[in-house]
Amino acid sequence: MALAGKSKLVSTLTGIVLAAVFGVVHGHGDVQPQAVDTEGLEALGEEYAEENPYxxxxGEQYDLAVKIGASGYNQNCARCHGLEAISGGIAPDLRMLEDxxxxxxxxxxxxxxGYSQNGAYKxxxxxxxLSQEAIWAIRSYVETRPK
Ligand code: HEC
Structure with missing residues (x-):
């Protein structure tokens, strides 16, 4: 019995240590920005468009842009601007931008x-x-979210 109790304690402690290590590796605030796979979208070249080309x-290009933009948004923007583009108050609600x-x-x-204040990036x-294609894909997603 005593032995069984001890090994249970050890495995519990191991679990705690693993959870702590995992937390350090995966739980810190600086989520790495993710490249967005824009395959299927019309390539836009070097020069930036003035208006969302998708x-x-x-038609289908816009539909695909919205879809790609959704995952691009979730990976790169949601942590500040809120899940599904609904702001939780940390950063502006992007659905409120002008159409x-x-x-x-x-x-x-x-x-x-980006945006910096007193030398620090907010x-x-x-x-x-992000590629220009990804930037417009994310715009396509955000502008089609219900306000
Ligand atoms: C680390 C937090 C953070 C991340 C990540 C972030 N933003 Fe922001 N964003 C902000 C803050 C804070 C502001 C407000 C800046 C200001 O006062 O103008 C802002 C402002 C904006 C604005 C201007 C909004 C307005 O109403 O004027 C746009 C557009 C925007 N962000 C788009 C994005 C997109 C797209 C992404 C992802 C590719 C993104 N942001 C990722 C923090 C963030």
Whole structure:
């Protein structure tokens, strides 16, 4: 009995240690930004568009952009801007951005450059992390979320 009790204690402790290690590796705040697989979307080249090219294309391209954008959003933006683009208050609710070209312009500026205050980034610049295709795919997702 005493032995069984001891081994149970040991396995419990092992579990706690493993949970702690796991927590350190996976639980810290700096979630790595994820590249977004945009296969199937029309390639956009180097120059940035002024208006969401997938919304302009419409049809299947737009549907696919919304779908790709959903996962891109969840991996890169949701932790600050909220699950399913519904803000929990840490960062602005992106569904409230203006529709159309004015919203697009601001979107591109913010997403590319991020936002810093007193030398610290409140939002990282995504220009070097996400392709132009991914940036517009995420915009497509957000702008089609019900307000
Ligand atoms: C680390 C937190 C964080 C992450 C991650 C983040 N943002 Fe932000 N974002 C912010 C904050 C904070 C602001 C508010 C900045 C300001 O006051 O203008 C902001 C502002 C914005 C704005 C301007 C909103 C407005 O109403 O003016 C857009 C657009 C935006 N983010 C898009 C994105 C997208 C797209 C992603 C993912 C690719 C993303 N953000 C990831 C924190 C974040």
């Amino acid at each position: 919304r302009l294309a419409g 159309g070209m004015f919203g697009d312009e601001w979107w591109l500026e913010r997403v590319r450059k 939002m990282p610049p995504f220009e070097t992390l």
